[in-house]
Amino acid sequence: MDLTPTILDLARKLTSPALIVDLGEVRRRYEAVRRALPGVAVYYAVKANPHPAVAGTLRELGCGFEVSSVAELELALAAGAGGPGIISGNPVKTPDFVSRAHAAGVRGFALDSPAEVAKLAKGASGTEVYARVTVDNSGSEWPLSRKYGVGPVEAVELLANARDAGLTPAGVTFHVGSQCVRAESWLDALGVCREVFERASGRGLDLTALNLGGGLPVRHTRPIPDLDAVGSAVMAYLREQFRPDLRVSVEPGRALVGEAAILVTTVIGVAERASERWVYVDAGVFNALMEATGGIRYEIVAERPGARAPCVLAGPSCDSVDVISSDALLPDVRVGDRLYVLNAGAYTLSYASSFNGFGPPEVVLLP
C-alpha cells in the first residue's frame, strides 16, 4: 500500500495514532497468494490482524481461517466461516478451545506432543490431526521453531498414537518462521515433510494432507523473495515428491495484511542525548509496533522534506523498552510532524496494549 497523495490527504485529517487499512489491498494479496499457490487451500492466520472487517473481507473471497483460541474461533465464526473452513495450527491448545472448535465443526488440528494427542482424543474425537515438525527457521526475522515441533521419527510416532486414540492422522504441518526471507526454507521444510510421509507409510499410515504453515514475508526495509517464485518452487516440489491427490493448505497471516495498512503517528518530542538524536512518537512498541522489539525494521516516511539523518525512534511510554528503532533515518522533524509507518498491517493491532494509557491506533478502513 503506497503513501499516495489521496492517502496522505486522508491521513492528515485523522487523530493520531491511526491505522489506515486498505481492504482492497487485502483482497489483492489474497488473490496473489492464490495465484502463487494454485489449488492450495488458504486459511488466514487471524492473529496477524484480528480486525473483523479484515476477516469479513477475506471470508467473502472464500478464504478460510486459522485460529488458536476461543476468541479467534468466535471471530472466524462471526465472519461467516463454517467449521470446515477453519483449522487450528497451534500445537498446544486449551482444552476449552478444543471442545468448542470441535463442536463448531472445525476439522484439522496441529499437535506435537503426547499430551496434545490425549487432549484432542478427549475433546475432538475423530478429527483430522497434523504433526508439527521442526524445520530450519534461520531465514526468518521472527523465528518460531524452538517452542514447537518434533522430528520426523517422533512425528510418525505421534500420528500413530493419534490413530490408536481414535483421531484421524491427516498429515504434516510446519512453520519456516514468521517473515521468512529465505525462499529455500520452504523446500528444506518440504524435505522434512517428505521424510515423515515415507516413514508414516512404513507404519501403515496413509497421510493425505500437508500444511505449509505461514511465514510468507512482506516488504519492509530488507529484500524479500518473490511470492510467485516461492510458490512455483513449492508447487514443483509437491508435484515431484508427493502423491498427486495431496491436499495442501497454507496459513498466511502477515502476507495477507502486512502490506495493506499504513500507521499514522505523530512526533511528540525530540531531544539530543549523548550525541544521539531521539525522536519520540505517539505509537510505540506497546500500542502498535511490538514487532520492532524482535527485529522487524519498518520503512518510515516523514511528511517533512529534507535530508534524512540517523536517530533513535522511541514510543510515548515511560518504558525504555519502548524503542522502535535505534537507527531510523528521518529528516529534522519537529513536535507535531506526522510520520507514516508503511506496510504496518500485520502484528500491529494484535499485539497492542494500552500500556501507560497510550491506546492502540484507531482503525480507518478503506473499502
Add this chain to the structure above:
Amino acid sequence: MDLTPTILDLARKLTSPALIVDLGEVRRRYEAVRRALPGVAVYYAVKANPHPAVAGTLRELGCGFEVSSVAELELALAAGAGGPGIISGNPVKTPDFVSRAHAAGVRGFALDSPAEVAKLAKGASGTEVYARVTVDNSGSEWPLSRKYGVGPVEAVELLANARDAGLTPAGVTFHVGSQCVRAESWLDALGVCREVFERASGRGLDLTALNLGGGLPVRHTRPIPDLDAVGSAVMAYLREQFRPDLRVSVEPGRALVGEAAILVTTVIGVAERASERWVYVDAGVFNALMEATGGIRYEIVAERPGARAPCVLAGPSCDSVDVISSDALLPDVRVGDRLYVLNAGAYTLSYASSFNGFGPPEVVLLP
C-alpha cells in the same frame, strides 16, 4: 501476599487466568512506603496497575498519582484526585496531555529537552517543572536510563530556559530504574541531584523540590534491599545535603502493588523437546507476564506436590517470544494443573494485550 489456604481455596474456583488483587495489601504497602519515607509526598505511578479499584483504594488513603497520558489522567481524576494531587513524570508528553493536565490543575511536570520546555511553556504556562537527570541504572532489573535524562549542566540550562519561558523551575527528578535492587543507587542519584541544586544556585535558580522517582523493588526470586533501610539512608542524605524545607516526593508503582496480587494460571500443555521439558500455561508474556521478557523472574508455585525440576515455561500464544522462563522449577505438572505466580500485581495488567485471542486475566478483588 501469601498463598494462604483461603486464597488457594478462592483461586481454585476462578476461571483461569485470573489476577487476585488484595486491596488490603495495597494499603499496607502504601503505609510501609510512608513509614520508610516520612514527610515525603507519595504519587502512585498508575502505569504499574491501572485498575480503578487500586487507584480508588490509594486515593482514600490520601495518595497522589503520577500520570503520563490522557487516559492515566482521567483514571486519577475518576479516583477522586484533584489536580494538585497529580504529577507527571514522563519527560516527553503529548501536547494534548499537557493542556488537559494543566486545565485539570496538575502542577509538576518532568522535562529533559528544550522541545519539552517549549511544549510546557505553551500548554502549561507557569507550572512547576522538574529536570530529569540521568543516573546510574546498573542496579535495576528493568533499566530506564538511556531513553530519558540529562546531565547536571544541561539540567540547569533547561531549568533556566524554563524560567525564561514563564515556567516555574521547581527541582530535579530521576529514576534509578524499575525494580532496583541496589540500595546505593538512590544515594548515588541524590549526589547527582545535589550537584544540580548547587549549579542552579550559582545561576540564581532557587530549587525547592526533589522527586525520588520510582524503582523500589518487590520480592521475586532474587534478594532485594529492605525498604526501611533504603528510606533511612535517603532521608539521612536529604537532611544532611539539602535545604531543610525541601519538598520531597516519590513515585512508586511496583512497590505499592507488586506484592498485592497473585496470578492464577493453568497448565494447557506439556512436552519434551530436545531433552528439555516444556510446560505451557494460559497466561503468557502477551496477556500477563510481559516483564518476564525483560528479566523479571517470578516465584511460581504449583498446586501439585512433588520434587521440582527445571523446565521451560511458555505462554499459550503461537509466538516463540511467548516464553516466561527458560529455567522454571516445577514438579511433574499435567494439563489442567493450577500454577500461582506470586507478587504479580505490577506491570501484569498494564502491558497485557489479547494477542492470539488470549485475553488478560480476570481481576478478582479482595477488600
